[in-house]
Every structure is written in structure tokens, then in C-alpha cells.
Amino acid sequence: xxxxxxxxxxxxxxxxxxxxxxxxxxxxxxxxxxxxxxxxxxxxxxxxxxxxxxxxxxxxxxxxxxxxxxxxxxxxxxxxxxxxxxxxxxxxxxxxxxxxxxxxxxxxxxxxxxxxxxxxxxxxxxxxxxxxxxxxxxxxxxxxxxxxxxxxxxxxxxxxxxxxxxxxxxxxxxxxxxxxxxxxxxxxxxxxxxxxxxxxxxxxxxxxxxxxxxxxxxxxxxxxxxxxxxxxxxxxxxxxxxxxxxxxxxxxxxxxxxxxxxxxxxxxxxxxxxxxxxxxxxxxxxxxxxxxxxxxxxxxxxxxxxxxxxxxxxxxxxxxxxxxxxxxxxxxxxxxxxxxxxxxxxxxxxxxxxxxxxxxxxxxxxxxxxxxxxxxxxxxxxxxxxxxxxxxxxxxxxxxxxxxxxxxxxxxxxxxxxxxxxxxxxxx
Numbered sequence: 475x476x477x478x479x480x481x482x483x484x485x486x487x488x489x490x491x492x493x494x495x496x497x498x499x500x501x502x503x504x505x506x507x508x509x510x511x512x513x514x515x516x517x518x519x520x521x522x523x524x525x526x527x528x529x530x531x532x533x534x535x536x537x538x539x540x541x542x543x544x545x546x547x548x549x550x551x552x553x554x555x556x557x558x559x560x561x562x563x564x565x566x567x568x569x570x571x572x573x574x575x576x577x578x579x580x581x582x583x584x585x586x587x588x589x590x591x592x593x594x595x596x597x598x599x600x601x602x603x604x605x606x607x608x609x610x611x612x613x614x615x616x617x618x619x620x621x622x623x624x625x626x627x628x629x630x631x632x633x634x635x636x637x638x639x640x641x642x643x644x645x646x647x648x649x650x651x652x653x654x655x656x657x658x659x660x661x662x663x664x665x666x667x668x669x670x671x672x673x674x675x676x677x678x679x680x681x682x683x684x685x686x687x688x689x690x691x692x693x694x695x696x697x698x699x700x701x702x703x704x705x706x707x708x709x710x711x712x713x714x715x716x717x718x719x720x721x722x723x724x725x726x727x728x729x730x731x732x733x734x735x736x737x738x739x740x741x742x743x744x745x746x747x748x749x750x751x752x753x754x755x756x757x758x759x760x761x762x763x764x765x766x767x768x769x770x771x772x773x774x775x776x777x778x779x780x781x782x783x784x785x786x787x788x789x790x791x792x793x794x795x796x797x798x799x800x801x802x803x804x805x806x807x808x809x810x811x812x813x814x815x816x817x818x819x820x821x822x823x824x825x826x827x828x829x830x831x832x833x834x835x836x837x838x839x840x841x842x843x844x845x846x847x848x849x850x851x852x853x854x855x856x857x858x859x860x861x862x863x864x865x866x867x868x869x870x871x872x873x874x875x876x877x878x879x880x881x882x883x884x885x886x887x888x889x890x891x892x893x894x895x896x897x898x899x900x901x902x
């Protein structure tokens with residue numbers, strides 16, 4: 475993959491994305507750095523510092539390009555776009571991934587660099603980094619987090635120290651504190667946080683760019699949301715005396731865990747919008763919403779009419795009811811049943827997890843969780859709240875294809891085991 479990291483000034487890339495740039499270079503990607511402006515007082519010295527800093531990140535001198543715009547007067551106009559296209563083409567640069575300033579930045583050069591990069595390069599994925607000195611926090615919406623390990627922190631420090639003319643401005647612990655704040659969102663000590671945006675015809679690169687994130691939670695959910703809200707649809711509590719006791723406190727506890735995880739980890743606010751199945755907006759959201767998470771079960775009559783569109787697998791029960799509900803393959807009649815423990819209760823439960831294109835809105839994703847009992851639903855929702863607990867399940871569900879699986883969960887360990895798995899073509 476060819477990568478172009480762009481900074482308005484010679485040290486911007488190092489401040490906002492040194493960890494990511496060094497990571498990509500070490501993985502063998504074709505990485506270039508473009509510095510847009512020159513210091514009007516000491517431009518040659520700043521270029522030499524940029525070259526020394528780039529070397530620390532694994533970027534050789536010939537892969538640094540200088541656009542030589544005037545510092546403080548950068549403009550994303552036609553002439554600037556033409557110039558950037560010309561000098562990058564002359565250097566053999568046609569990037570798949572562009573790393574550049576976020577729009578959420580109060581520095582005029584940084585904001586113009588963002589617009590200039592988007593105008594100059596097409597068919598790319600963009601990762602937008604922030605600068606701790608000028609970030610506009612309430613509008614910055616990161617979903618890619620690159621861990622700054624102790625070794626990476628030392629490398630980043632060396633790269634920044636190479637900019638000796640900026641020592642007074644870059645000294646102190648403000649950058650470390652800033653990265654620790656982002657790290658806290660992603661379960662890390664320190665992290666660089668970046669926004670992601672994909673232009674047309676760049677879906678495969680988008681998936682690869684998400685893979686650079688070191689946060690399993692953000693890596694998984696960013697592939698689902700596409701930056702939009704998530705409609706969480708769940709079953710309404712049945713009336714007293716109903717034949718089916720769904721949802722159960724277990725399922726509700728799983729939703730609570732997912733809600734807390736988003737509240738603690740998503741910036742600037744949780745993307746979850748929740749509707750009970752009897753809410754007038756629930757059916758509209760299912761048919762017209764963006765990302766959908768459907769937490770359904772055997773008694774969820776509100777979504778029963780859509781069951782054939784969601785999966786050939788459903789949660790069913792016998793009439794008269796003599797045992798726990800079970801997962802049913804409506805094509806073959808095959809059953810998967812919860813297993814009873816010798817001492818009473820359940821030894822294991824079963825359920826359904828799927829990630830697929832929404833059949834009513836194919837540009838968006840629909841996740842479905844359905845347990846034979848509330849225990850399986852709770853464990854599945856807990857996994858979605860913390861995907862790092864099951865890397866295999868995360869890999870299975872992190873896909874642009876349609877994937878659906880039946881799983882079994884041990885009630886003593888909450889460990890999930892896949893019983894049946896089907897991919898693309900399942901719902902056609």
C-alpha cells in the first residue's frame with residue numbers, strides 16, 4: 475500500500491501521527507511524507523530537521539517532499555491543488571492512504587491542509603490526525619487508535635527531538651497527557667487517535683486502514699457504523715402471564731454492558747440510539763436506519779414478520795411448551811438446544827450472531843443477537859461490548875460479507891463456541 479502523510483509544518487506529522495507512520499513503514503508499506511509550508515525565517519534548517527526526524531521514523535530523505543508554500547498563508551485553492559498534484563506525481567506518489575490534519579483544528583494552515591489533501595487526491599482512504607496544541611475536541615471523532623508503547627514513545631521522542639528549533643514549543647508533558655487521554659478510551663496507556671474517511675472505490679483500502687487500529691472495540695464497531703449512529707432495537711417486556719418470558723434480566727444486563735462500553739470508549743459521544751420493539755420508530759429504523767443492532771428473542775413478536783429477511787435461523791419453542799426455546803434452521807428443520815445441568819438450570823445455552831448487509835438498506839450493516847434464553851444473549855452482547863475477549867469471533871464477524879453463526883456458550887465460563895457458520899449467499 476502506498477501511504478502519504480501530510481503536515482502543514484515540518485513537525486506536524488511527528489506530533490499527530492509518528493506512531494502510525496513508523497508502524498506502516500516497519501510493516502513494509504511505501505510511505506512518503508509531504509511538508510506543505512516552509513519557515514520564512516529558517517526554512518533550510520527546518521527541512522534538515524524534517525529529514526533527520528523522518529529517518530527516525532523509517533522514512534528516507536528521498537521520500538520527503540516539500541511543497542514550499544508560505545507558512546501561515548496556506549490556501550486550498552486551484553493553484554495549490556495543481557501544485558501538490560504536480561510535485562507528488564513527479565515523485566511517483568499515487569497514494570492509497572492519505573494521513574493528514576483533521577478538519578477539527580483551529581490553526582488556519584492545518585484546516586487548509588485538510589481541505590487541500592481531499593481536493594488533490596481521489597479514490598483514497600483518509601486518516602485525520604489531531605494536533606494537541608490546536609485540536610477542537612468536541613468535533614473531533616476518532617475511530618482509529620494507534621498504541622504508543624514504551625518503545626514507540628521513545629521513537630516518537632527521538633523524532634520530535636530532531637526538530638531542535640522547536641524545542642521550546644514541544645517541551646513538557648502536554649503531548650504525553652493528550653495521548654494518555656485518547657489511550658484511556660481504547661484501553662491503552664497512550665494512543666494516537668485518528669478519524670477515518672473513505673472516498674468512492676476505496677472500500678478494500680478502508681478495511682485495511684481500520685486494521686491498523688490497535689483497539690479491538692473501535693476496529694470492530696467502526697467497520698459497522700461507517701461513522702453513523704447505531705440503532706439498538708430490543709424486545710419489549712411481555713405482559714404478566716405471557717407464555718414466553720422475554721426479554722429476561724440477563725439480556726437487559728447485556729444491553730447495559732454494551733451501553734456502558736460505548737459511553738466510556740466513543741468520542742465525543744455514544745452513537746447508540748435505542749428503541750424498544752413497540753416504539754413507533756423501531757420498524758422505521760430497521761428498514762431505513764444506518765447501522766442496526768437487533769437484540770431479539772423467541773417472544774419478540776414485533777420483529778417476527780421480518781424473521782425470514784434476517785436469517786434462515788430463528789429461536790423457536792414447542793407448543794405446548796415443555797422445554798427451553800431452541801435455535802431452529804427453518805430450511806432443514808435442524809435444532810440446537812440448550813443443555814440442562816444435572817443439578818438443574820442450564821449447563822450451556824445456544825444463540826445466533828450475524829453481521830450482514832441490511833436487506834432493507836443494503837448500504838448499511840445489520841447485526842443480530844438472538845439467544846435461546848437470555849443468558850446466551852447477554853454473553854453475545856458482552857462480547858460486542860469487548861471484542862478483545864474473543865479474537866476468533868471478532869475476526870469471523872469483522873467482514874464486508876454476510877456472515878451468520880449459531881453458537882453455544884458454557885454457563886460456567888461464558889466461553890462461546892461456534893456450532894455452525896455460513897457466509898455470503900446465505901440470504902439470497
